[in-house]
Amino acid sequence: xxxxxxxxxxxxxxxxxxxxxxxxxxxxHRYMYWYRQDPGHGLRLIHYSYGVKDTDKGEVSxxxxxxxxxxxxxxxTLESATxxxxxxxxxxxxxxxxxxxxxGPGTRLTVT
Amino acid sequence: GENxxxxxxxxxxxxxxxxxxKCTYSDSASNYFPWxxxxxxxxxxxxIDIRSNVGxxxxxxxxxxxxxxxxxxxxxITETQPEDSAVYFCAASRNDYKxxxxxxxxxxxxx
Numbered sequence: 280x281x282x283x284x285x286x287x288x289x290x291x292x293x294x295x296x297x298x299x300x301x302x303x304x305x306x307x308h309r310y311m312y313w314y315r316q317d318p319g320h321g322l323r324l325i326h327y328s329y330g331v332k333d334t335d336k337g338e339v340s341x342x343x344x345x346x347x348x349x350x351x352x353x354x355x356t357l358e359s360a361t362x363x364x365x366x367x368x369x370x371x372x373x374x375x376x377x378x379x380x381x382x383g384p385g386t387r388l389t390v391t
Numbered sequence: 392g393e394n395x396x397x398x399x400x401x402x403x404x405x406x407x408x409x410x411x412x413k414c415t416y417s418d419s420a421s422n423y424f425p426w427x428x429x430x431x432x433x434x435x436x437x438x439i440d441i442r443s444n445v446g447x448x449x450x451x452x453x454x455x456x457x458x459x460x461x462x463x464x465x466x467x468i469t470e471t472q473p474e475d476s477a478v479y480f481c482a483a484s485r486n487d488y489k490x491x492x493x494x495x496x497x498x499x500x501x502x
Contacts, residue, residue: 310488321397321480321492322435329488337489338392369434378423378484382434 282306285370285383293391298357300386302370310373311353312380313337313345315366322369328353360390393418395483397493405501410468412496414481417462421483424457424464425490429478439466471500 324337326345370383394417425440
């Protein structure tokens with residue numbers, strides 16, 4: 280569990296403000312992912328990265344952007360937060376064993 | 392894209408009984424099927440996975456079966472214990488490093 284961390288763990292912000300969530304992994308994993316978890320929807324992929332500066336959209340990418348300047352860090356940005364983005368956000372990372380993913384502890388974001 | 396359906400959404404079992412959760416998937420090219428367990432307030436944790444070249448896999452009290460023809464796979468937990476109470480998620484994937492998750496099953500083990 281110590282191999283992947285997220286910050287902050289909790290955040291309350293107002294509608295219209297920008298928010299950045301950070302994911303940090305020490306496993307030297309190539310792949311990193313951002314998911315959101317909402318009741319009744321399981322885990323939905325927002326964006327993922329397959330290498331430094333290489334990212335792609337997931338199924339719920341609208342309103343989110345990502346950046347990966349180093350192998351160990353993957354940032355998720357909400358440019359202008361909306362109440363519909365209130366959720367629990369999980370980061371995950373995975374190595375060369377195809378599709379195996381390990382999750383961070385999560386960030387609970389509330390947009391008021 | 393891949394669509395994964397998971398049933399039931401809630402499951403209550405008596406301690407010591409078995410629990411079975413079933414998932415179906417839509418993409419016949421999917422070849423990797425992991426199961427995650429998420430305790431309240433914690434992160435999802437990988438508990439077992441199966442790849443399409445295998446029909447069944449066991450790890451102590453948990454097992455997963457895969458039927459590629461019918462495009463469904465199942466998680467079996469035997470001799471359930473209170474610590475098995477959690478939300479369980481199935482997922483499916485092609486060789487594209489992305490997972491599609493089911494909506495989850497809340498399992499409650501009654502003492």
